[in-house]
Amino acid sequence: xxxxxxxxxxxxxxxxxxxxxxxxxxxxxxxxxxxxxxxxxxxxxxxxxxxxxxxxxxxxxxxxxxxxxxxxxxxxxxxxxxxxxxxxxxxxxxxxxxxxxxxxxxxxxxxxxxxxxxxxxxxxxxxxxxxxxxxxxxxxxxxxxxxxxxxxxxxxxxxxxxxxxxxxxxxxxxxxxxxxxxxxxxxxxxxxxxxxxxxxxxxxxxxxx
Numbered sequence: 001x002x003x004x005x006x007x008x009x010x011x012x013x014x015x016x017x018x019x020x021x022x023x024x025x026x027x028x029x030x031x032x033x034x035x036x037x038x039x040x041x042x043x044x045x046x047x048x049x050x051x052x053x054x055x056x057x058x059x060x061x062x063x064x065x066x067x068x069x070x071x072x073x074x075x076x077x078x079x080x081x082x083x084x085x086x087x088x089x090x091x092x093x094x095x096x097x098x099x100x101x102x103x104x105x106x107x108x109x110x111x112x113x114x115x116x117x118x119x120x121x122x123x124x125x126x127x128x129x130x131x132x133x134x135x136x137x138x139x140x141x142x143x144x145x146x147x148x149x150x151x152x153x154x155x156x157x158x159x160x161x162x163x164x165x166x167x168x169x170x171x172x173x174x175x176x177x178x179x180x181x182x183x184x185x186x187x188x189x190x191x192x193x194x195x196x197x198x199x200x201x202x203x204x205x206x207x208x209x
Contacts, residue, residue, distance in 0.1 A: 007031060007057045007084075007122075011038045013046040013072065014061040014088070019111070023059055023088065026115045030122060043067040047075050055083060062089045062100065070096070073103050084125055086118070086133075093206060094141050101142065107133035148191050157184040161197050162204050 010027060012020045020039050027035065038053060040046035043064045049055065058076060062069030069087065076083055086107040087100055100108060107121035117135040124133040134142065150158060153174075160170035160181075171181045194200040 006126075007033075007035065009036045009038065009053060009055050009057075011040060011046060011049055011053075011055045011058045013040040013043070013058065013064070013069075015041050015063075015065050017041070019061070023118075026118055027059075029115075030119045041065075043069065043072040046072055047079070050076050050079050050083065055080075057084045057086070059086050059088050060105075062087060062091050062096070070100060070103070073100065073105060077103065086121055086125075088118075092141055095148075096206075097138060097142055101132050101134070105132055108138045109133075109135045110137045113137060150188065150191070151184075153180075154184050154188055154191075157181055158188055158200075158204070161185065161188070162201055164197075 012023050012027075014020050014023070020041075024037050024039075027037070038049050038055065040049055043066050046058070046060070050058070060069055060072060060076075064072070069089070073085055073087070076085060085103075085105045086109065087105050088109050088111055089097075090111045091097060097108060106125045109117050109121060113135045117133075121133040121135075153176075156174055157170055160173065165173070167181045167185065168178055171178045174181070189195065189200065192200060192203055194203055
């Protein structure tokens with residue numbers, strides 16, 4: 001595949017060895033040119049490899065045993081603005097996928113999808129497309145997602161709730177009336193559809209895995 005000849009050093013980051021092997025096999029079928037493929041089983045390994053080698057392309061999982069894939073992507077972008085990142089994931093959480101897309105990754109592909117989408121994504125990159133390549137499943141998830149926007153005060157109250165503070169503790173910290181915290185808390189619950197602090201915390205953490 002001549003248009004992808006610029007990819008010489010590729011990193012595959014996934015905590016499952018059989019997934020790494022499968023992705024490597026697909027890559028070698030799609031790109032006939034000689035590739036040097038590095039493999040990482042966690043986020044910190046991936047970051048170290050990118051720091052120490054001139055990696056052109058990263059195929060990145062999101063659910064890792066040490067740090068989140070989103071954190072890895074953020075760090076890789078700091079190390080090199082030229083690096084290309086394709087996320088290959090089983091994640092179906094719309095909010096997280098939107099946040100990944102907002103990192104300007106080159107593509108997001110569902111693990112269960114056809115390998116044809118990896119080839120299409122590589123061609124997409126080679127053409128110099130600005131927008132992220134999204135496979136149909138990812139497109140559907142993101143397309144059905146409604147972004148939840150919180151006000152500044154709601155974000156402050158939300159942080160307090162996630163930290164396990166009571167309404168009174170949040171009020172004391174923010175220097176506002178208890179009734180004000182209750183008002184913002186009610187708005188947060190309404191916007192997210194959560195019923196209590198435990199559900200809200202689980203929702204918040206799940207979206208940021």
